[in-house]
Amino acid sequence: xxxxxxxxxxxxxxxxxxxxxxxxxxxxxxxxxxxxxxxxxxxxxxxxxxxxxxxxxxxxxxxxxxxxxxxxxxxxxxxxxxxxxxxxxxxxxxxxxxxxxxxxxxxxxxxxxxxxxxxxxxxxxxxxxxxxxxxxxxxxxxxxxxxxxxxxxxxxxxxxxxxxxxxxxxxxxxxxxxxxxxxxxxxxxxxxxxxxxxxxxxxxxxxxxxxxxxxxxxxxxxxxxxxxxxxxxxxxxxxxxxxxxxxxxxxxxxxxxxxxxxxxxxxxxxxxxxxx
Amino acid sequence: xxxxxxxxxxxxxxxxxxxxxxxxxxxxxxxxxxxxxxxxxxxxxxxxxxxxxxxxxxxxxxxxxxxxxxxxxxxxxxxxxxxxxxxxxxxxxxxxxxxxxxxxxxxxxxxxxxxxxxxxxxxxxxxxxxxxxxxxxxxxxxxxxxxxxxxxxxxxxxxxxxxxxxxxxxxxxxxxxxxxxxxxxxxxxxxxxxxxxxxxxxxxxxxxxxxxxxxxxxxxxxxxxxxxxxx
Numbered sequence: 001x002x003x004x005x006x007x008x009x010x011x012x013x014x015x016x017x018x019x020x021x022x023x024x025x026x027x028x029x030x031x032x033x034x035x036x037x038x039x040x041x042x043x044x045x046x047x048x049x050x051x052x053x054x055x056x057x058x059x060x061x062x063x064x065x066x067x068x069x070x071x072x073x074x075x076x077x078x079x080x081x082x083x084x085x086x087x088x089x090x091x092x093x094x095x096x097x098x099x100x101x102x103x104x105x106x107x108x109x110x111x112x113x114x115x116x117x118x119x120x121x122x123x124x125x126x127x128x129x130x131x132x133x134x135x136x137x138x139x140x141x142x143x144x145x146x147x148x149x150x151x152x153x154x155x156x157x158x159x160x161x162x163x164x165x166x167x168x169x170x171x172x173x174x175x176x177x178x179x180x181x182x183x184x185x186x187x188x189x190x191x192x193x194x195x196x197x198x199x200x201x202x203x204x205x206x207x208x209x210x211x212x213x214x215x216x217x218x219x220x221x222x223x224x225x226x227x228x229x230x231x232x233x234x235x236x237x238x239x240x241x242x243x244x245x246x247x248x249x250x251x252x253x254x255x256x257x258x259x260x261x262x263x264x265x266x267x268x269x270x271x272x273x274x275x276x
Numbered sequence: 277x278x279x280x281x282x283x284x285x286x287x288x289x290x291x292x293x294x295x296x297x298x299x300x301x302x303x304x305x306x307x308x309x310x311x312x313x314x315x316x317x318x319x320x321x322x323x324x325x326x327x328x329x330x331x332x333x334x335x336x337x338x339x340x341x342x343x344x345x346x347x348x349x350x351x352x353x354x355x356x357x358x359x360x361x362x363x364x365x366x367x368x369x370x371x372x373x374x375x376x377x378x379x380x381x382x383x384x385x386x387x388x389x390x391x392x393x394x395x396x397x398x399x400x401x402x403x404x405x406x407x408x409x410x411x412x413x414x415x416x417x418x419x420x421x422x423x424x425x426x427x428x429x430x431x432x433x434x435x436x437x438x439x440x441x442x443x444x445x446x447x448x449x450x451x452x453x454x455x456x457x458x459x460x461x462x463x464x465x466x467x468x469x470x471x472x473x474x475x476x477x478x479x480x481x482x483x484x485x486x487x488x489x490x491x492x493x494x495x496x497x498x499x500x501x502x503x504x505x506x507x
Contacts, residue, residue, distance in 0.1 A: 081405050099408040114502040115424035
């Protein structure tokens with residue numbers, strides 16, 4: 001691994017009065033660099049403060065931090081949804097200047113199109129396949145990868161939150177991504193479903209070892225269970241507060257001493273002193 | 277009391293006379309012919325309005341800056357009663373079906389336009405991010421995101437507009453046409469046949485009810501049901 005897969009070079013992001021790009025543009029990617037078209041005179045709020053990161057291919061990186069600290073913004077910048085105010089993002093040695101089909105973003109919830117069935121949603125990632133029958137079979141294949149079968153012809157609103165999230169992961173996988181950007185994908189789900197999906201994520205990382213996964217979460221246990229590397233962001237304006245690898249083999253027992261020690265350190269970094 | 281109801285007064289026809297008028301108008305085919313004529317006008321005017329208002333509304337809804345400029349004109353034209361357009365309709369389109377179609381068009385255009393604008397403006401930005409991530413081309417965003425996302429709201433707008441269009445058909449047919457339920461009302465009034473007027477009014481009501489029922493049925497279509505079944 002000579003050059004890093006993803007490289008962030010002094011990335012700054014400032015928000016002006018909460019206006020995000022793309023709200024009212026017919027095709028937001030046409031005007032990707034014109035973040036705020038309304039001129040505002042309010043002082044910009046620094047969200048990301050000089051972020052430098054290098055992520056290697058095949059890493060599973062969890063980004064932890066307080067809610068609203070800019071974790072999601074960081075992910076959106078890497079995804080190319082939002083240009084950084086200053087600094088550069090490189091992927092495979094190329095400047096990121098917009099969303100790419102191989103860098104797939106998984107939303108917290110509701111990223112599936114509610115007007116399409118699950119199979120049709122997944123088929124959107126498979127548009128390069130001409131034959132509809134083959135596309136359907138391929139969609140089913142990806143659904144079985146995330147342990148979701150028999151719901152191909154259901155609409156998203158007919159499924160539980162956990163199943164929807166699985167379907168969304170299947171759609172992301174169908175694009176054969178080399179980077180998976182997951183923005184708190186399990187935070188809307190109940191505890192048990194979350195545990196199941198964590199297992200599924202570990203399996204997926206074994207299945208696709210070359211896929212780089214960036215996983216934003218505020219659940220420390222989730223991060224400890226999944227990540228090869230943990231990145232903790234500070235309160236806004238966010239800086240990288242701590243960045244450490246986790247070398248514990250899968251399946252991990254969260255109560256083991258090494259992870260326990262790490263957990264209390266991370267709690268400390270996040271300013272929680274009473275826990276554990 | 278009962279005889280009053282059945283036989284009516286000097287000015288108001290009773291139920292028996294209305295019944296007779298109803299049988300007479302149905303029997304000689306006038307009622308059916310006029311209903312079809314009215315429905316034809318409403319349909320054509322309504323379709324033209326929908327075909328122009330939906331694309332324009334979607335465009336304006338996605339282009340906020342242009343909308344900001346166009347919106348005052350829309351809001352200026354919108355409160356003008358369709359009936360106020362009658363003189364212009366006659367000047368521009370003469371006599372025959374066309375001025376009536378124009379009035380129906382004006383009446384149904386604005387509800388559809390406004391529902392399309394607001395529906396397009398309220399599409400969650402997340403869907404466009406997904407679209408960008410999937411590298412949708414322009415036509416694919418329109419086909420897979422904009423149209424299906426706005427379909428339920430536009431359908432509601434169409435329902436309102438169809439109601440208004442049907443309401444206005446009477447007024448539209450008071451000018452320069454010789455058929456339709458509106459014409460039947462004017463003609464009945466001129467001939468002092470209030471029973472005809474009542475039959476026409478009741479037919480309008482029944483057809484309006486059926487039209488709305490059809491539009492409500494459309495809300496159960498597979499392509500828009502997601503919106504109405506979400507919690």
